[in-house]
Amino acid sequence: MARTRRNFSNRVTLSTVAERAGVSPMTVSNVLNEKPNVTPAKREAVMEAVRELGYQPNRAARALASASALRIGLLHRDTESSFLGQVLLGTLRAANRHGTEIAVRPFDPADEKSALKAAEGLIRSGIDGLIVPPPLCENPSIMELQARYHIPMIALAPGASLETIPSVRIDDEAAAYDLTRLLLARGHRRIGFIRFASSHLVSASREAGHRRALQEAGIPDDPALIWTGRPTYEDGLKAAEYFLSLAEPPSAIFGSSDDLAAAIVNYAHRQGMRIPEDLSVAGFDDAPIASQIWPQLTTVRQSISNIAEIATEYLLKSLSERSEMAPEAQLVDYEVIERQSVANLLEPAKV
């Protein structure tokens, strides 16, 4: 006859709590899961026992019993970036609450097919849902997977609302609008803007917000003040070179990403310019580099970990309730952060 295992750990379980509280394990479970229809007296007794014993539910058991056993996949590009850390942190916070495992898989951004392969591998490995950070959420062949495999997906910070899949993001248009308004309020009239190739939703939204602010201020469109490039450091240097060689250079440059803005600052320094006295610079994202350079960048802060947490929570909720997610964007707050990289032209005395 099989022998029962010894209880090495003296673990406090549901039954321990039930015994102490003088109720059945079921009632303890009901209290813990906030089910209605438990008399206040019993609820109190259970809570007291939980407190006394320092009871912690066993997540594995919970996951197994609730037949959830959910696994969600997360695709990521770049182990170096702080972006991944933010995404991981938020996803973990939500996943831990639900006792859910998260399967992380990297892909090679240099290889066109790598992301698709990684996504399909993840799906075949049996994940129940997929979290899609940028820039994948702008990749149609990835988005297509949702329909092909009937796998729920949610996009992180896609820059604009997507038509077929739900997402969590800030309002990039409004945020860029606010930042440009700040630049205008500091007296800037000629503002250079760097955008990415048109396929980047984030960049398009930010440009739209920027233009709206200019328009409202009665500043006419000036194509010379829009520079289009790739979101790389090198192209940031090129943009700076372009803007500073104009007959009438802008007094401020709005980088649409902190990396780009940092490149501008670097280029200007090498030209012997002072920031912000000779040139103001603003970025977007509040990435670590925004406060690692000098002067620190005026920028827009979006909490990626918060976005990832909300998205994961939503995905898990819909999965466990077997309800469909609406293919809509949930907007979260952003914050314009003013640091030292933008001069106030209206108070020259203070410079």
Added chain:
Amino acid sequence: MARTRRNFSNRVTLSTVAERAGVSPMTVSNVLNEKPNVTPAKREAVMEAVRELGYQPNRAARALASASALRIGLLHRDTESSFLGQVLLGTLRAANRHGTEIAVRPFDPADEKSALKAAEGLIRSGIDGLIVPPPLCENPSIMELQARYHIPMIALAPGASLETIPSVRIDDEAAAYDLTRLLLARGHRRIGFIRFASSHLVSASREAGHRRALQEAGIPDDPALIWTGRPTYEDGLKAAEYFLSLAEPPSAIFGSSDDLAAAIVNYAHRQGMRIPEDLSVAGFDDAPIASQIWPQLTTVRQSISNIAEIATEYLLKSLSERSEMAPEAQLVDYEVIERQSVANLLEPAKV
């Protein structure tokens, strides 16, 4: 009578595989867990069935049955840094393999007691082991917790071997030695070095390696070429100011962290100097900033995600085998990366 739950998901389980392979579930389990004493024929049959069915073990069930139900804690400081992402990634890789949950808890570096509180909270919440990234692993009051609560701990990249707790790290002394040797090989003789206050083991080890390389090259100690500060961007700027104002400035500055090196580059640019033509700069860590600035930094790469993965694996193994970890350091590989921030003084024609 209680009714059995319906199998919504048509999930492939151990039993499905066993049926297909014509063996018992136990045998499938034995094959999957690489137990000895399974005939090759049965092993083959099982593997085939696994492949055909695309079977994936249910981690929750595995964790529950093996009574592991392990939870490990991870303390972290700064959600902004890419460091956390690396640590999380490595920890997750190992944790996922074991079906282990990881509980992440932040603390406020500005508040002396915050880290201690966070650690104690984590321990009271019932974790079975604790992963301690820098700089906590140089904090005696945290290290003390291991003995007080009998909780296994492992330190990440502590900079030097610790006496009471095991760690995984690179050989910082040897790495700094190698980097200084590279500087020497490129013809540099006057090399400025930035170190942190003595309590930083990482900095002390790196300084020791730097000095050993100089000594072997027959270059006498020059106290004027050692600058002591805090590991901040601001202090990097001060260090640069100091070194460049020397009557005989160094031809190269070794920053002992990439942040510091980046600050040096920035300061020099603002002085109108060219890097590396007028000044060479080297860093340490290969943090993202090392390749986000121009010129990109010559530095030492250590894979934090790799270190975190190895440490987590070791912790989990000792926990599940109920074996004690030896309080020794496991060394992992590092790599000296030569980029554009160091000039070769021996080939002036190439400048």
Added chain:
DNA sequence: CTGAAAGCGCTTACAG
């Protein structure tokens, strides 16, 4: 409102 029974998908500890 409450709880005994069955089950989630595995592994442990054996007996054969």
Added chain:
DNA sequence: CTGAAAGCGCTTACAG
């Protein structure tokens, strides 16, 4: 070498 039994700590789906 192989497998039937019991159990990990919960929750589901009921009956009372």
